[in-house]
Amino acid sequence: MTRNTSGSGLGIGELAARAGVPVKTVRYYSDIELLPEAHRSDGGHRRYEHEALEHLALIRRLRSLGVSIADIAEVLQDGTSLGELAESEQQRVRLRQRELAWRDAIWQALGSSPGPWRPRLLDRLTRVECPQRAHEELARAWRRLLPPWPPGSPIEAIVSYAAPAPPVRPSARQVSAYAEMYALVSSLEPKAFPAARPSAVPGGPAVPDRPDRPGRPAPVWPGWVRELLGRAPDIATATKWLLLGLCRHHIRLRETDGGDSTEWHPSIERAFVIGRISRYSQCVAVIAADR
Numbered sequence: 001m002t003r004n005t006s007g008s009g010l011g012i013g014e015l016a017a018r019a020g021v022p023v024k025t026v027r028y029y030s031d032i033e034l035l036p037e038a039h040r041s042d043g044g045h046r047r048y049e050h051e052a053l054e055h056l057a058l059i060r061r062l063r064s065l066g067v068s069i070a071d072i073a074e075v076l077q078d079g080t081s082l083g084e085l086a087e088s089e090q091q092r093v094r095l096r097q098r099e100l101a102w103r104d105a106i107w108q109a110l111g112s113s114p115g116p117w118r119p120r121l122l123d124r125l126t127r128v129e130c131p132q133r134a135h136e137e138l139a140r141a142w143r144r145l146l147p148p149w150p151p152g153s154p155i156e157a158i159v160s161y162a163a164p165a166p167p168v169r170p171s172a173r174q175v176s177a178y179a180e181m182y183a184l185v186s187s188l189e190p191k192a193f194p195a196a197r198p199s200a201v202p203g204g205p206a207v208p209d210r211p212d213r214p215g216r217p218a219p220v221w222p223g224w225v226r227e228l229l230g231r232a233p234d235i236a237t238a239t240k241w242l243l244l245g246l247c248r249h250h251i252r253l254r255e256t257d258g259g260d261s262t263e264w265h266p267s268i269e270r271a272f273v274i275g276r277i278s279r280y281s282q283c284v285a286v287i288a289a290d291r
Contacts, residue, residue: 009039009047019056029059034073065089095132101169102131108172124179127186131166134178139163141185145246146225154229158242161235162280164287177283184280188246239284240277247276 012030016023029035030046035055039047055076062072067089074080106125113121128134142159149155163181167174228245232238 009049010052012046012048015048015052015056018053019060021056021060026056029056032069034059034069034076098131098168102166102175103129105170105172105175109176112172121176121179124183125175128175128179128182131170134182135163135166138178138182138185141182145185145188146242149225154235154238155225157235158239162239162243162284164284167287174286174289177286181280181283181287184276184283236281240281243277243280 010018012023012026016026019026026035027046035048035052058076059072062075062085067085071080071085071088075082075085106129110118110122110125128137139159142162146155146159162185166178170178225242228241229238232241
């Protein structure tokens, strides 16, 4: 910025009047260097070239579309093209639309549920209020339950199946199903993993049991997972068997931690485990519907 005694250029009041904005708006854009001054008069007043009027018009149009000041600065100062800006803004708008559709489905689910169930349902739904974050957390919950595995392994296929991407335009039933899936998995405890024992079902996988003594280090978990993957005919079955093993392990941990073993009679245990597997499988099917 330089001094100029000729008085050329537009004063801040004239620029504001031509652009149809308040003087304080022009001053603000100048202060953050979004609208650079050409020079100052001998009296210290801001002077602008006619190009500033074009910049100010562009700023107004982009702001009316909700573009942030930072993104506008990249267009005016860093050489970002309007085409690049349009692409990034389109992605942002679509993400926002998806979040709003998800939020709408949450309110539909809560409004259509019986009154006594709403507090519990609200607690579940708020845990998955953002679809992108809900997907990341569901996948993270599964990975937390599983042993470390190299990229490209069957474990990744299981996680992809068990933690499907949320629908773009979900129904109330789908968002409720997603919340239930997260609740089912997050309630399992990723503590010391147990050894495998023979399956009670012919042809089925070995399932984990509790250690012989509380506090005893558990045998290597990946061997059990490897056996499961070798026997399962498909990813859906492998996921069901894996959830079976995790649920049984969860029950045994309760006993090991001092729970009453009589509380978990085999028939109760069976109903608990089968119920979880059945519900999770149903939820996955609901998410997969109408995509």
